[in-house]
Ligand SMILES: Nc1ncnc2c1ncn2[C@@H]1O[C@H](COP(=O)(O)OP(=O)(O)OP(=O)(O)O)[C@@H](O)[C@H]1O
């Protein structure tokens with residue numbers, strides 16, 4: 256069968272919907288990975304041992320095993336213990352927690368690098384330890400690690416393709432659906448690649464915008 | 474001195490392992506008094522100053538502010554609450570400013586009053602404007618610290634401390650990190666405070682400033698107060714050999 260790109264436009268809507276879901280799952284997982292990443296970092300550095308050790312085990316599990324397996328476990332495995340999550344939610348949780356662990360590592364390094372004088376400056380004004388960590392140390396740490404976190408978010412976008420295997424009709428899965436009808440894999444995988452590339456461009460522009468905005472505030 | 478001291482440091486001692494940094498120091502400061510602490514590097518000046526707000530806890534001894542013991546022995550949780558209360562009354566300015574880079578000048582100044590004194594945005598803003606006007610920095614209220622010179626940063630740091638309306642201000646070599654041409658603007662801000670009778674303890678390497686502004690000068694060496702008195706006595710007719718040596722070196726250094 257020869258190449259025929261003219262069939263791609265008739266599946267434009269389908270690919271658009273797929274792109275929409277890819278953006279939605281990436282955005283939701285990114286927010287989760289960011290918030291959970293901060294929480295994990297704070298617990299790892301300041302939490303009581305009672306919390307630190309279970310969380311370290313959790314981190315080790317998410318870093319040491321394949322993301323695909325984690326998605327299967329959350330989507331198919333949890334049903335057995337009575338937790339039946341919609342595919343989208345399972346995908347967000349899997350992607351979000353997986354990248355939260357990586358973000359946490361980066362944020363921890365950022366927290367450690369915050370100058371000791373910042374902590375003293377805040378405590379001297381009368382802020383408590385918790386207030387100081389929440390309002391002074393963590394915000395500065397997060398600002399200082401925006402570039403590597405941004406790289407993680409780009410990786411997250413690409414890895415979001417994995418949730419196609421649990422049935423989320425995101426970009427990769429919609430491309431596969433189009434292929435199953437037309438038998439033109441080359442054209443549709445290429446079209447999907449182009450979509451990923453465009454989303455990536457927007458994401459990178461967004462990250463650059465954030466970096467510019469916080470440039471003075473560091 | 475019959476008057477009850479405002480700040481009362483009683484038998485302060487501090488060791489790091491076997492290194493005795495402060496050796497049984499007692500110091501009383503009256504309300505409105507301005508005290509300079511001078512002495513060679515490593516003599517314990519910062520450690521003593523930072524003991525006053527318990528940033529560097531003493532190994533032994535007591536620190537009192539009016540009728541409250543700053544380093545009151547309390548269980549950890551209660552102590553945390555107590556010390557946060559005490560620190561609100563003790564302003565401190567550091568050599569390296571320690572401004573919060575992620576907040577504007579306004580944010581730096583309003584943060585603690587809003588969080589700790591529950592001021593409204595409007596009240597906190599009015600306060601920030603007042604304190605900034607006081608140090609001549611009102612026009613930079615919406616700047617970030619990264620956009621300020623060292624002298625400007627230090628004046629904002631002073632305004633930030635003053636916004637908590639402290640009873641006493643502690644200064645630890647606040648002009649040492651500045652380019653020479655920026656020293657004067659910070660000194661001026663401190664002089665203004667002195668004229669308003671703020672109680673101040675100032676660790677400094679600037680003998681001229683100590684002489685101009687302070688009521689008392691303490692010379693520290695190796696963890697003890699070797700000699701203290703009014704500036705004209707300490708600078709003109711020091712009694713101890715160590716003080717004389719230090720001043721000789723220092724006044725020479727300044728003359729170069
Ligand atoms: N955390 C610490 N651990 C061990 N020793 C310390 C610590 N902090 C300070 N010291 C020691 O305590 C002594 C007094 O230090 P301090 O900073 O009070 O001196 P200083 O008079 O302020 O000196 P400078 O003029 O250089 O600021 C020094 O010998 C210093 O090395």
Ligand SMILES: [Mg+2]
Pocket residue numbers: 518519520645646
């Ligand atoms: Mg010092």
